[in-house]
Amino acid sequence: MERIPIYIARFILLIFIQVFLLKNIGFYNLATPFVYLLFILILPFKTPNWLLFTLSFLLGLSVDVFYDTLGLHALASTVLALGRISLIRITVSVEDRENEPEPSMNHMGFRWFLIYAFILILCHHLVLFSFETFRLSDFGITLLRTILSSFFTLFLILLSELLFYRNKKR
Amino acid sequence: MRNLWIFISKYNAIILFFVFFFISLGILINNNSYQRASSWNSSNELIAKQYQRINEFKNYLRLREINDSLAAENSRLHNLLPQIDSVSIGNQAKKITDTVYRQQYRYLTAKVINNSINQKNNYLTINKGSNDGIKQGMGVIGPNGVVGIVLNVSPKYATIQSLLHNDTRISASLNTTKAFGSLVWGNGNFDSQFAILQDVPNHIKVKKGEKVITSGYSLFPAGINIGRVVETDLKGGNNFLNIKVILSTNFASLSYVYVITDGGAREKEQLESLNKKE
Numbered sequence: 224m225e226r227i228p229i230y231i232a233r234f235i236l237l238i239f240i241q242v243f244l245l246k247n248i249g250f251y252n253l254a255t256p257f258v259y260l261l262f263i264l265i266l267p268f269k270t271p272n273w274l275l276f277t278l279s280f281l282l283g284l285s286v287d288v289f290y291d292t293l294g295l296h297a298l299a300s301t302v303l304a305l306g307r308i309s310l311i312r313i314t315v316s317v318e319d320r321e322n323e324p325e326p327s328m329n330h331m332g333f334r335w336f337l338i339y340a341f342i343l344i345l346c347h348h349l350v351l352f353s354f355e356t357f358r359l360s361d362f363g364i365t366l367l368r369t370i371l372s373s374f375f376t377l378f379l380i381l382l383s384e385l386l387f388y389r390n391k392k393r
Numbered sequence: 394m395r396n397l398w399i400f401i402s403k404y405n406a407i408i409l410f411f412v413f414f415f416i417s418l419g420i421l422i423n424n425n426s427y428q429r430a431s432s433w434n435s436s437n438e439l440i441a442k443q444y445q446r447i448n449e450f451k452n453y454l455r456l457r458e459i460n461d462s463l464a465a466e467n468s469r470l471h472n473l474l475p476q477i478d479s480v481s482i483g484n485q486a487k488k489i490t491d492t493v494y495r496q497q498y499r500y501l502t503a504k505v506i507n508n509s510i511n512q513k514n515n516y517l518t519i520n521k522g523s524n525d526g527i528k529q530g531m532g533v534i535g536p537n538g539v540v541g542i543v544l545n546v547s548p549k550y551a552t553i554q555s556l557l558h559n560d561t562r563i564s565a566s567l568n569t570t571k572a573f574g575s576l577v578w579g580n581g582n583f584d585s586q587f588a589i590l591q592d593v594p595n596h597i598k599v600k601k602g603e604k605v606i607t608s609g610y611s612l613f614p615a616g617i618n619i620g621r622v623v624e625t626d627l628k629g630g631n632n633f634l635n636i637k638v639i640l641s642t643n644f645a646s647l648s649y650v651y652v653i654t655d656g657g658a659r660e661k662e663q664l665e666s667l668n669k670k671e
Contacts, residue, residue, distance in 0.1 A: 272406045273409055276409045276413050284420075294417045294418070294419070294421030294423075295417075298421055301414050308406045309406075
């Protein structure tokens with residue numbers, strides 16, 4: 224409960240970085256990073272589903288407003304939220320879910336976080352780019368953009384996590 | 394009721410997912426013109442392709458009919474050839490000088506892949522589009538006469554507002570007197586064989602069986618067949634005749650049409666728009 228202001232600050236900061244800094248970065252329109260989804264990735268384990276979906280939707284919608292693609296990022300973020308729920312249900316034991324506050328690198332370790340983040344980023348970007356293209360004929364280029372952007376996003380997310388990484392116990 | 398609550402709480406993640414998914418999909422398609430346009434476009438192309446496939450099959454069954462109509466048209470065109478030769482040395486040489494330098498009208502063959510005659514407003518679809526140089530507003534004729542006007546164009550297909558449409562008006566004239574009026578369809582007359590020629594003043598003598606042709610004032614070259622006069626009657630208290638015309642084109646069995654490109658149309662339009670400004 225006392226960490227709520229931190230999450231609000233994180234929400235605003237990530238949108239700020241995404242919209243004013245990362246929007247201008249991209250390699251030949253092939254790789255564009257979307258770091259804002261770090262917010263959804265490291266929400267606490269105890270977040271109820273309805274709150275998770277609402278926050279994802281709002282986060283996507285706020286990014287959409289700046290990108291002039293109303294609904295697109297909201298849709299991709301909603302898919303990401305579902306992916307997060309099922310992935311955590313499969314890979315994290317019940318005790319870990321009780322003991323650890325959030326699925327970040329600090330608490331869950333580097334290797335777990337790498338796989339977790341990569342799968343979710345890939346899902347998010349695949350949905351994002353295929354709905355942006357909105358046709359099947361250019362599927363090759365869509366797939367290429369998805370994979371390249373995923374690596375770019377993953378790189379930036381790992382970097383920002385490592386900044387605050389303290390090797391406590393593992 | 395209890396079971397329902399258990400069901401909802403058990404699958405709340407997936408239910409919430411679908412709720413938010415369709416909300417955002419709705420927002421996406423409603424607000425972004427590209428997604429909206431492309432979803433309509435692809436479906437249109439899909440439908441046009443299905444029509445084409447069915448039409449290919451139908452055409453195979455109707456090959457004899459199509460052959461006959463093409464042969465008939467061939468013979469008609471052969472008959473025209475000597476006339477053109479004689480005209481060039483006759484007293485109508487003036488008319489020819491216009492076309493010596495630049496052919497004003499070009500004809501583009503297209504296949505009809507969808508057709509309707511039983512609606513209140515009828516449309517045709519043809520298998521040529523903007524890739525072949527077809528533009529909105531071009532005239533379309535069939536082997537036997539006028540068919541309609543190009544309404545919408547996509548890269549590969551075009552739709553034609555048929556003559557059998559409430560809003561279609563074609564400038565037509567009577568063959569002998571050259572009196573002209575506008576040809577309309579609809580307004581209580583929904584027979585695909587007949588149309589009404591309006592706005593011909595009532596002092597004109599109209600013979601039964603007289604030919605009705607295009608006047609040359611609109612998209613079509615002058616002298617293209619439209620039909621024959623069946624009956625005339627005077628609307629009560631009106632100064633204009635209502636002439637019933639039997640159409641020469643059989644819309645029910647249309648398979649090939651010609652789209653008319655008018656080389657002088659733009660220049661003519663520009664010139665005429667000056668009149669309106671003053």
